[in-house]
Amino acid sequence: MSLIAQQSNAIAENINKVSGVIASENVDTQHYQKCAKILKDTFGYAEFRAGQMEVIDKILNGQDALILLPTGGGKSLCYQVPALALEGITIVVSPLISLMQDQVQQLTAQGVKAAYLNSSQDAEESQQITEQLFRGELDLLYVAPERLLKSYFLNSLQRVKVSLIAVDEAHCVSHWGHDFRQDYRQLGRLKSQFQNVPFIALTATADHATQVDIQHQLQLENPFVFKGGFDRPNIRYNLLAKYKGFDQVVAFVKQQDGAAGIVYCNSRAKVDDLTQRLQSAGIKCDAYHAGRDTATREFVQTQFLKDDLQVVIATVAFGMGINKSNVRFVVHHDVPRSVESYYQETGRAGRDGMPAEALLLFDERDAARIKQWISTGTAPDRYDIEMHKFEAMEAFAEAQTCRRQVLLNYFSDYREEQCGNCDICLDPPKLFEGTTQAQQALSCVYRLKQDTSVQYVIDVLRGKSIRRILDNKHNELSTYGIGKDQSDNYWHNIIQQLIHQGLLRIDMTLSGILRINESARAVLKAERIVHLAVPKLSVDTSKRNKAEPVNIDRQLFAKLKHLRKQVAEEENVPAFVIFSDATLADMTDKMPTDKNQFIGVTGVGQTKLERYGEAFITLIEDYLGSR
Structure with missing residues (x-):
């Protein structure tokens, strides 16, 4: 040896x-x-x-x-x-x-x-x-x-x-x-x-x-x-099949009630496009990527740290050096290349232990594209490692069991019980007998000669009167309009599931067109029953996160955040440097009205007691007096 x-x-x-x-x-x-x-x-x-x-x-x-x-x-x-x-x-x-x-x-x-x-x-x-x-x-x-x-x-x-x-x-x-x-x-x-x-x-x-x-x-x-364990129990993991990803991100960010977050994209062009869309939607945000000069990147980061920006849209270059404790959500517009990357990037949310959200948008076309990049751009001695890492990430995205279990098991941190704080646990997949829907989608792909994109198949299924369909006389196909009672997003989700089950595949060598696998023959001939999950078309952020403090007074919490922001601006430091969100939440629970009580708040040491205690105690006293 x-x-x-x-x-x-x-x-x-x-x-x-x-x-x-x-x-x-x-x-x-x-x-x-x-x-x-x-x-x-x-x-x-x-x-x-x-x-x-x-x-x-x-x-x-x-x-x-x-x-x-x-x-x-x-x-x-x-x-x-x-x-x-x-x-x-x-x-x-x-x-x-x-x-x-x-x-x-x-x-x-x-x-x-x-x-x-x-x-x-x-x-x-x-x-x-x-x-x-x-x-x-x-x-x-x-x-x-x-x-x-x-x-x-x-x-x-x-x-x-x-x-x-x-x-x-x-x-x-x-x-x-x-x-x-x-x-x-x-x-x-x-x-x-x-x-x-x-x-x-x-x-x-x-x-x-x-x-x-x-x-x-x-x-x-x-x-x-x-x-220690790898679990971050305060982060709620969510996944949606990506369909019109930019619109999905905008909708999710609007649900966050002004909380700070990071959105990751895998290209500068996507970062710039999404930034423009979010700004048009009234979201205070900016872009961060290597195509911007150093001074601009530093300005964006500083604005984000000081809560003057709600959201940073970035390539993965952003975040490793971010010590901001009050990031409340992380969105992946594109699937990461490894579970390690996903874990690190989602981990930038909720560093203070308060509730946080992670949303991953997953599309089989993105997955196929990444596999192609690994195949063509990876050194031979790294190919197996890189492909293994991405296949593990793909398995996480396709899982129909507790996402936290899948994530932690990857790091050999095995958990027997489901977490109760991911999309699968909170809203388990509801299976239905989807043979008819499978036959409709597979038949449409077949009648289009396996030579079109996912979106074109959906357009035909829904009976859209667009020029390309009319010019090709695809409006005369028997599958034209047979799925018009469901949305684009619904059919996109169904097609993704058929890909997961090996009935369809995406051919990246021909611009990502849909192909039928041999296993689909039995479905088309009604010799095989297909079970599908009812498509999830949005994330329900209204359900209470398990990590949310029970005794938080939201009105007082908002006043404390406002005071913290004022103090931070006076001292020219990020707000979380004064006190974390977790410390403010503990203040609303304990409501200290003197210094002896204030020092008992988590995150309050002697220096912070001397610097900030009087102002925060006064606010709490005034709040209690006004009730």
Whole structure:
């Protein structure tokens, strides 16, 4: 057995031993008391989430760690709390400028001495922060891997006491993870220069092979591995068959009552088109993609962070660096190429734990197109991996069982019970004997000589008097108008189901025309019964999300949001930096009228109590007095 294979087996054994469970060892009492005080006084939380204190205890004892927790699962506190408990500086390797800025902004609002160094700063600002570093005035310093690995910077760090090195988005170091930046792959060099410094690697998505590779690439020594569940129970997963996708997105966004959201498209042209449509519909939104200059992209992102834009329509380049906690929905206009991408992108909603929605529009033509891209544009050694990843995404979209179970099972986070908070659980598919509808659609495709698009088949079925149909005399076919009692969307959904059942296929080599499979012969000859699901034509957002707080006073919540917005504008920071939506919801439940009560609100630490307590307490007192 090779040395690498031996290392892999040892690491895998370590993962299997610790993954998904809370360590049984007792946490050091002094460590707990010290860190619990930091947690409450600085971050405003009364208790740690499962696994956090075990991780922190290991770090304080000098042990390396690998942390796998979902977005919003509390990864950052696993290094931020020890950074304040340890003497010296914690170096945080972070991939994106915007992500550094957001996190430092939130930390400074909580009274933490934090800063970042990146290319957005001029020489004078960088020098000021470097001097703060040398004077020991910082607890955390966020840097990009490119700067950290520079010889001059590594040499300068020898002048200070480095207490901890945290590698965020650690899947980027892996050969098996997401393609990203080469400098991430070089971070293993740091271990030899900081031999007695604990390293913590953090990521939200990493399959087994990636977990093994992260530890190997970073040269982690006997790391404590904590793998929390991947579930984001506050996110409600919805799927609709895509038909006139732009119109479907507009309708869904209008249902969101002004809440913040992100809409992903797979091309710049679609982003621009949808942005124009949403703006015409009165939605405050803007576009974000690589075709726009840097200044424009930064402006759009800033406006979104400050709640001056309701929606950003973007390519997948947007969002990785977004630390905005009050995103309430994510829409995928186009199907992602992997479950990992879908999970990461939907995870940008509901980071504060409050209810959030995810909507995926799925079309077999999109799926066929992506398979064609993978077949023609993927290196031979990556083809099987990329096709496997997309087929798993396709299976998620076509599932007729609890979507959360399908999603979590992909990450080996198996759940026996259905979630009760996805479209399948809330509105289970209602099957009907659809042989007649199947025969009508299949016959129409056949009589059109298997040489037309899905939409043209629908136009014939519904008996539309359009020029192309009349010119081709397709209005004389026996199938013309036999489906006129149903909508376009209905027939599109039926055809999608026939594709799922293998009766039809889309031929991308001939511009996506519909073809009949051999299995359809038995249906056309009435030798096989077809069962179909009653088509779902819209998402019902009126049903209560399981994560919605029961005791929320919506009138007070709206007033608190308005005050938060005013304070944020005065301080020129995003509103969620002042208080999260979850904190405002807790205020409506506890209705604190003095500082002793206010400090008991989740997310309120000493610094925020001193800065904002009086204004929010006064508002609550006035509200109670007016009732």
